Amino acid sequence: MIDSTHDPKLTSWVLSANGHTDFPIQNLPLGLFSPTDEAPRPGTAIGGQIVEWQALVAAGLMQDSLTIEAVLATPALRKSLRRQLSKLLSDPQYREAAEPYLHAAADCTLHLPTRIGDYTDFYAGIHHAVTVGKLFRPDNPLLPNYKHVPIGYHGRASSIRPSGEPVIRPKGQTKAPEAETPSFGPSKRLDFELELGIWVGPGNDLGHPIDIATAADHIAGYCLLNDWSARDFQAWEYQPLGPFLAKNFMTTISPWIVTPEALAPFRLAQAPRPEGDPSPLPYLWDETAQAGGALKLSLEVWIETADMRAQNLPPFTLSHSEARHMYWTPAQLVTHHASNGCNLQTGDLLGTGTISGPTSDSAGSLLELSEGGKKPVSLPSNETRSFLEDGDALILSARAEADGYVSIGFGECRGRILPAA
Structure with missing residues (x-):
């Protein structure tokens, strides 16, 4: 399960991720967040920022239209999402296209990541x-x-x-x-x-x-x-x-x-x-x-x-x-x-x-x-x-x-x- 996404030399063009205590590019956790006065949407913490998935998909930067429920239910989809995010957030060639879909975590509300049935x-x-x-x-x-x-x-x-x-x-x-x-x-x-x-x-x-x-x-x-x-x-x-x-x-x-x-x-x-x-x-x-x-x-x-x-x-x-x-x-x-x-x-x-x-x-x-x-x-x-x-x-x-x-x-x-x- 250890691959290029775990490379200790890997850094992100999201500068706050490099050396971040919790959310360096080697982490890429899943969550549900809402920017100020906006609806909740799925995203990933990267340093002091949160990147929203659906906006990346709409911009043609990711392949899959994703919900957290689908990602949790499908290990292959979860692994694919990790690889795509790792590439997008580490390779400087994607910075200009992806940076508009970052939100300052301090300005966002975090929610339960999914509906908990039991x-x-x-x-x-x-x-x-x-x-x-x-x-x-x-x-x-x-x-x-x-x-x-x-x-x-x-x-x-x-x-x-x-x-x-x-x-x-x-x-x-x-x-x-x-x-x-x-x-x-x-x-x-x-x-x-x-x-x-x-x-x-x-x-x-x-x-x-x-x-x-x-x-x-x-x-x-x-x-x-x-x-x-x-x-x-x-x-x-x-x-x-x-x-x-x-x-x-x-x-x-x-x-x-x-x-x-x-x-x-x-x-x-x-x-x-x-x-x-x-x-x-x-x-x-x-x-x-x-x-x-x-x-x-x-x-x-x-x-x-x-x-x-x-x-x-x-x-x-x-x-x-x-x-x-x-x-x-x-x-x-x-x-x-x-x-x-x-x-x-x-x-x-x-x-x-x-x-x-x-x-x-x-x-x-x-x-x-x-x-x-x-x-x-x-x-x-x-x-x-x-x-x-x-x-x-x-x-x-x-x-x-x-x-x-x-x-x-x-x-x-x-x-x-x-x-x-």
Whole structure:
């Protein structure tokens, strides 16, 4: 999958792309944007600019009339688009013809890249599962099924929003341990979750599972995902059917789809399972898929409080983690989801679950960082946080780096907490 579009010597005549933290010409993510007072249209981030596809097609600079849905559904079309954009944006002979179809990203609104039909959230971060399990079951943090089956639940697609949209503190039902009856009101234990989102490509017909050997062909790209969580609601409601109102009030994603082609230089072998762990059942196992099944991505979380903004302090780093800490690969998640014949559809979104690392500074949630609220996190503004307060903003980022290649990013995944309605 590595070709001329990954050449580290490749530069763009869009000067802001050269050395850009997230969107050099080696990335070329997919998204939906709208210039000021104009309708949304598909495009690609290149440095600090966005180039619109349909205008390039109308000008005779690209061959295909494209929608994001068609590109997600058709791997060959997605790869063709990447090659065409790479050539157009790198070869100076196309500058005069293509430059009018660039828009300053700062002047544009970014939208959800496609209509999300269904959303499923997994629990593939084993360090998160163990740490959270210890808070409730110190002697038996992982339930017996965890190492045999990818655990997940169906979320709410309608409340997924792109980076930058506010997060209204949810109201819900809670029950304090000492209380005789539950009460209703704003969440007091609002949290974030550091995840990756996996965009489904072609999908499968109802009743026809996806083979693990071809599961990667059904992944059209990745994004950052913050599955905001009301921990106090969750503690009261999750038994016996799992997450519900504690999760479905809001999920924030980064709006650019970073394609598997862009991430080709940043594939890793999935880490061997610890000695004594069970081998996955045959339907979840493929040697080739394991050899390049993980992603070499560094992940970070920052917090920015209202007081920090007032004091002109920069966002404070809460956590560093890595995508390789997932116990199950994206391909295994896709395969398991469809293993009973469930039909995945183009534009469906899968969350990986919280990706925490093995150390305290690599936790992907405040529930872990504050040990359930027992040890508040100290901030440079002389504040502390056990859980999120109104006015707090959370920013997630991801960066792919490998020797001999230009690093790429995902753009930010940001949300600020507003008071309950």
